[in-house]
Amino acid sequence: MSDPLGSQIREALFAAPARPDEPEPQPESGEAPADLPDDLRIDLYRWMRLTRTLDNTMVDMWKQGRGLGGTFSGRGHEGISVPMAMALGPDDVIAPMHRDVGSYLVRGMTPARVFGNLLGRVTGPSEGRDANLHGMGDLSLGIIGYVSHIPQQIPITLGMAMSFRYRGEPRVALTACGDGGTTTGPYHESLNMAALYSAPMVLVVQNNQYAYSTPLDQQMATFAITERAAAYGLTARTEDGNDVEAMFRSIKAAVDRARSGGGPTVIEARTMRMLGHAIHDGAEYVPRELLERWEARDPVDHQRRRLLSEGVSGEAGLAEIDAWARAEINAAVAEAEAAPFPDPGTVSDRIYA
Amino acid sequence: MSDPLGSQIREALFAAPARPDEPEPQPESGEAPADLPDDLRIDLYRWMRLTRTLDNTMVDMWKQGRGLGGTFSGRGHEGISVPMAMALGPDDVIAPMHRDVGSYLVRGMTPARVFGNLLGRVTGPSEGRDANLHGMGDLSLGIIGYVSHIPQQIPITLGMAMSFRYRGEPRVALTACGDGGTTTGPYHESLNMAALYSAPMVLVVQNNQYAYSTPLDQQMATFAITERAAAYGLTARTEDGNDVEAMFRSIKAAVDRARSGGGPTVIEARTMRMLGHAIHDGAEYVPRELLERWEARDPVDHQRRRLLSEGVSGEAGLAEIDAWARAEINAAVAEAEAAPFPDPGTVSDRIYA
Amino acid sequence: MRELTYIAAISEAISHEMERDPDVLVLGEDVGGDFGGAFKVTRGLAARFGDRRVLNTPLVEQSFIGMANGMALMGMRPIVEVQFADFISSGFDSIVQSAATIHYRFGGKVPWVIRAPSDGGIRSGPFHSQNPEAWFVHTPGLKVVAPSNPADAKGLLCSAVRDSNPVIYFESKPLYRSLRGPVPDGEHLVPIGKARVVRPGTHLTMVAYGAQVPQALSAAEELATGGIEAEVVDLRSLKPLDFETVAESVTRTSRALVVHSANRLAGVGAEVSARISEECFEWLDAPVTRLGGLDVPVPFSPPLEDAYRPDARKIAAAARRLAAY
Amino acid sequence: MRELTYIAAISEAISHEMERDPDVLVLGEDVGGDFGGAFKVTRGLAARFGDRRVLNTPLVEQSFIGMANGMALMGMRPIVEVQFADFISSGFDSIVQSAATIHYRFGGKVPWVIRAPSDGGIRSGPFHSQNPEAWFVHTPGLKVVAPSNPADAKGLLCSAVRDSNPVIYFESKPLYRSLRGPVPDGEHLVPIGKARVVRPGTHLTMVAYGAQVPQALSAAEELATGGIEAEVVDLRSLKPLDFETVAESVTRTSRALVVHSANRLAGVGAEVSARISEECFEWLDAPVTRLGGLDVPVPFSPPLEDAYRPDARKIAAAARRLAAY
Numbered sequence A, B: 001m002s003d004p005l006g007s008q009i010r011e012a013l014f015a016a017p018a019r020p021d022e023p024e025p026q027p028e029s030g031e032a033p034a035d036l037p038d039d040l041r042i043d044l045y046r047w048m049r050l051t052r053t054l055d056n057t058m059v060d061m062w063k064q065g066r067g068l069g070g071t072f073s074g075r076g077h078e079g080i081s082v083p084m085a086m087a088l089g090p091d092d093v094i095a096p097m098h099r100d101v102g103s104y105l106v107r108g109m110t111p112a113r114v115f116g117n118l119l120g121r122v123t124g125p126s127e128g129r130d131a132n133l134h135g136m137g138d139l140s141l142g143i144i145g146y147v148s149h150i151p152q153q154i155p156i157t158l159g160m161a162m163s164f165r166y167r168g169e170p171r172v173a174l175t176a177c178g179d180g181g182t183t184t185g186p187y188h189e190s191l192n193m194a195a196l197y198s199a200p201m202v203l204v205v206q207n208n209q210y211a212y213s214t215p216l217d218q219q220m221a222t223f224a225i226t227e228r229a230a231a232y233g234l235t236a237r238t239e240d241g242n243d244v245e246a247m248f249r250s251i252k253a254a255v256d257r258a259r260s261g262g263g264p265t266v267i268e269a270r271t272m273r274m275l276g277h278a279i280h281d282g283a284e285y286v287p288r289e290l291l292e293r294w295e296a297r298d299p300v301d302h303q304r305r306r307l308l309s310e311g312v313s314g315e316a317g318l319a320e321i322d323a324w325a326r327a328e329i330n331a332a333v334a335e336a337e338a339a340p341f342p343d344p345g346t347v348s349d350r351i352y353a
Numbered sequence C, D: 001m002r003e004l005t006y007i008a009a010i011s012e013a014i015s016h017e018m019e020r021d022p023d024v025l026v027l028g029e030d031v032g033g034d035f036g037g038a039f040k041v042t043r044g045l046a047a048r049f050g051d052r053r054v055l056n057t058p059l060v061e062q063s064f065i066g067m068a069n070g071m072a073l074m075g076m077r078p079i080v081e082v083q084f085a086d087f088i089s090s091g092f093d094s095i096v097q098s099a100a101t102i103h104y105r106f107g108g109k110v111p112w113v114i115r116a117p118s119d120g121g122i123r124s125g126p127f128h129s130q131n132p133e134a135w136f137v138h139t140p141g142l143k144v145v146a147p148s149n150p151a152d153a154k155g156l157l158c159s160a161v162r163d164s165n166p167v168i169y170f171e172s173k174p175l176y177r178s179l180r181g182p183v184p185d186g187e188h189l190v191p192i193g194k195a196r197v198v199r200p201g202t203h204l205t206m207v208a209y210g211a212q213v214p215q216a217l218s219a220a221e222e223l224a225t226g227g228i229e230a231e232v233v234d235l236r237s238l239k240p241l242d243f244e245t246v247a248e249s250v251t252r253t254s255r256a257l258v259v260h261s262a263n264r265l266a267g268v269g270a271e272v273s274a275r276i277s278e279e280c281f282e283w284l285d286a287p288v289t290r291l292g293g294l295d296v297p298v299p300f301s302p303p304l305e306d307a308y309r310p311d312a313r314k315i316a317a318a319a320r321r322l323a324a325y
């Protein structure tokens, strides 16, 4: 039943390493700086590097049998998950999805706690109750734990945004979903309500061209994610998800707009999931050359090259960051592996608040 | 939280008795005749009259306390429910909604059986098991009974259409939903799939400006129902739901297109619910002058006037139809009221097929 | 004490809580404006508290309950109306997967109430008569209550609003205007998780909730004329379940009859019956009897619905058999 | 007889039915192509039967199950895969309101099967370990089966495909590759609605289904070394429930232990326990005991999940207490 034309369209949309026919996205709100300060540009790199190092380490550990259950790699998504959190203010809230480890880190969750969750230790934010990148909520950090049922994070985020409206608080709620998430019912219901109520929320659609093994052309007849979103009456735009600075600008502009009463925004970030859906998945269904094309656009490397070529940072400075990330993650793994499992006697605790 | 601008837009969209700025809808497929044969035009009137007479009688009976439970009037919707069924072929299937009594009648369900259902008699298609216009399925007539949970009829219809595709049968499946139905999740999910699979189905959106007491501007920020539908990649158009001939042409064109492999169509039929949501509802929340404006466009009267003014039929011929309808409905009520209630001993029968 | 109908007590509880706490708001289909909901429970609230706090939503149970989850996580206390309990299934994920698990998984609080107008006997057919409480009692992390009289209707709703957990409040449509009773003015809380003996008796224990409590009481009156004194326990909370009160009664009477309008098969009555058998085994002089709806959708036509559903007559008959065992 | 794993038996049943009947098709998330589903159950089917009959859908449980309702109404026989049983809640309305009621309400037939990979014990956490069968057993109009071994996995699935009603087929993930057993070649049907005594015994009856059957059997072996002979009844069908087989056993052994992985509270075990107490009251020498999951979401971390879940050790301990009662 798959439409051969569909895959051609998909190729056309996603094949080119850059999309020169599309103008560089311009921030729409004056509050979002067109030129990002150097330290912010370096920080974007720093968090991406930490995220990537965590991800690589996690993947290695699971392959070595040092993991517990399954887990999800966000490799290739760092250019999205990091600015999702970087563009928020301290009182804003975020409901990340299953590949957004970068958002957790930026928001202040330590790598040791992340590994604690992955390894089922009592030191993880779910205290061993939830698996992999699920349930890693920490309200003191403004983070809502992931509910597996897609796209539950969206109506939750709408509700948080509405609570800010009700109370007149200048806060913003942000969440994400995948291309798969855009086909679900609550996506439609919630975006329609977000527009209707002018909710201060931002939704980042992480269009990585696959929902598990199912390519875009088996999910939708047209790839007009932005157009469909705009038809609700909210702001919608498409960005290069592998360009962390473009993503930061776009998300920041959307956050500022939401904060100032301008209503919700949907940002479609086009990217590629570089590993399988989850750790056990070899993703043989993804054409190798598609991966190669996207490997050449790796968001971490891209930012690194940009900082170097534009003279924002020198090789030494970046190497220092890379080493810092390595050390942070090594220490985190050691700490998490040494942490205790939860006491089985606590299994029924905290079922009610 | 309701947007004052919203109601202005709504006024602009729906206030004028005609919408001269919109071109007359032209059938897109050669198979749908631009000029309808006289007998068909009269038949459209005949079924609308029968539908209206049934509806009026039902409303009177319920007011007199001769009803059972609640019920739904479709007054004002006859220009939609009748052509929905008239445009189908004998092997096509229809999944009507709660105001579509006209579809049942056209499809061959006798008024006596309809009243049998309304009155909980064993002679109703649900044999006393389902209420009012729910559960009036009869597969021998190609009718699927209504499931209350909105918009369950849509995925069912998609599935029926898909079964025709699988088997290569030249059949079409048609259903309807309200303006309220367009805001629900499965509406989005199913339209996206219908476009993706090019399912031979037609969906008529009966936009009567209210979902129960909730006006359009409290349901959606923009009233771009057709645009939103088109964004899935299917054909979508807006029609005057009170012009039964325009509706017939449009639905027939969509049915023909679906049958010939052209894929699904969404037709937005703009109309007004002339009575309350259900029999107990006085609809005080609907401005009286809005109702008056739409009363002037009554679809049954409109067709009557058109037949007379265009010389398709004379007063005598139409009076005969009106009398026939009256007699049919009177006989049906008498038959239904005389029919037995179901035997309580059968309550557990037929739980499994 | 002044008397109110069951439905007026619900309305009073809502306005009492909205008055008390600015974080309380109402949302759902058609709840706002002058209309005030399919059953007019929220009528007048919009005029009193403003449109913002009485929000008409589109027809999207999954997302407006999901939205309530988010509001609640930020400390608001939404009172969500599903138009009929039957439509709660349309928002199922937002309840059983999201709201129910959030506190256990990471400590977030989801203090909402879903008001679900439930039950039948009033010729509304399969989609407007359901009693889906068993789904939610089985699901960890929720609380479930079902008042049987106006005072409890008020007191349980006020407690539910103040509870820090998601509470599903099953109100009984058949009692809305048919049942009047004394309701304390002002502050009135009925604790969640406490059953109540609503009629003392010695020969057997009837355990019921919601609209079957009045039926059980009227059956008990009839039985009393024949010398059988039935004790009636009103569960009030289905989750957490106050089994102590049930056990205390059954160990005195040695006979138990469990009644609800919901389908009997794998209903809440099965849990109550199983626990009685487990924990009161040595005291039982007869098998625990369950009455509930048949294993079919709630039928519309009066003879069918009457055959489907427990009522005072059927309760009395079952009680007589039980007493004679 | 040749041996297959539990999961291979499922795959074999599907291809057997697709071969036999052109109206049988498979749909769900990721079931198609070379991939063949999250657990590879449908791998190879697309190559063999074509992409049209093995349809990858978008991530829309409500609508793809609803679509299956429509296909089934027209006489097709969809085998629907929900990726994990946990996600069946996302399509709840299409099952409990639509499919379940259609035949009762107007005589339409909805002959689909939903395959729901269920159960835990494999460190998958709250959203990939659920056992939601009680919701569906409580709902009139559905059938529910849960095979415990490869032969039944094949035979029940083939029967489910041929049944004229909506059947939910709970397959046990923990058994997928851990359990091998003889599976008849070719045509093999296990009737829906028939339990089976999988181990004869005299001292007590264990009633279980799905992955708890092997646990019960291994507990029974252990108990036998201590002189306790437990009879093990495998329910196989949860709805309709073959209570006769249970009663026949319990009236012989006079003691019953009901076990499932699902949450114990208001689970299917409550219904089984209540019926045993109702119908075997005079034969019981001890209260019916239930084992099930605790009243919390299925936790991830091994010590917590082990505390949460019944297993052979806990079954043996409960059986010893029961036998000594």
Ligand SMILES: Cc1ncc(C[n+]2csc(CCOP(=O)(O)OP(=O)(O)O)c2C)c(N)n1
Pocket: A099, A148, A149, A150, A151, A177, A178, A179, A180, A181, A182, A206, A208, A210, A211, A212, A273, A277, D029, D059, D061, D083, D087, D090
């Ligand atoms: C309601 C629901 N059904 C099925 C799943 C199983 N599942 C987990 S992730 C996934 C694919 C998601 O694809 P997408 O939304 O594109 O996100 P991505 O993983 O590509 O980032 C599926 C089907 C789920 N989580 N929720």
Ligand SMILES: Cc1ncc(C[n+]2csc(CCOP(=O)(O)OP(=O)(O)O)c2C)c(N)n1
Pocket: B099, B148, B149, B150, B151, B177, B178, B179, B180, B181, B182, B206, B208, B210, B211, B212, B273, B277, C029, C059, C061, C083, C087, C090
């Ligand atoms: C899922 C669900 N929630 C609530 C209802 C209750 N309900 C019945 S009809 C209706 C309004 C429907 O409005 P619309 O779709 O515009 O159809 P109309 O009645 O105007 O023709 C509502 C809320 C329902 N049937 N289904």
Ligand SMILES: [Mg+2]
Pocket: A178, A179, A180, A206, A207, A208, A209, A210, A211, A212
């Ligand atoms: Mg994706």
Ligand SMILES: [Mg+2]
Pocket: B178, B179, B180, B206, B207, B208, B209, B210, B211, B212
């Ligand atoms: Mg409407």
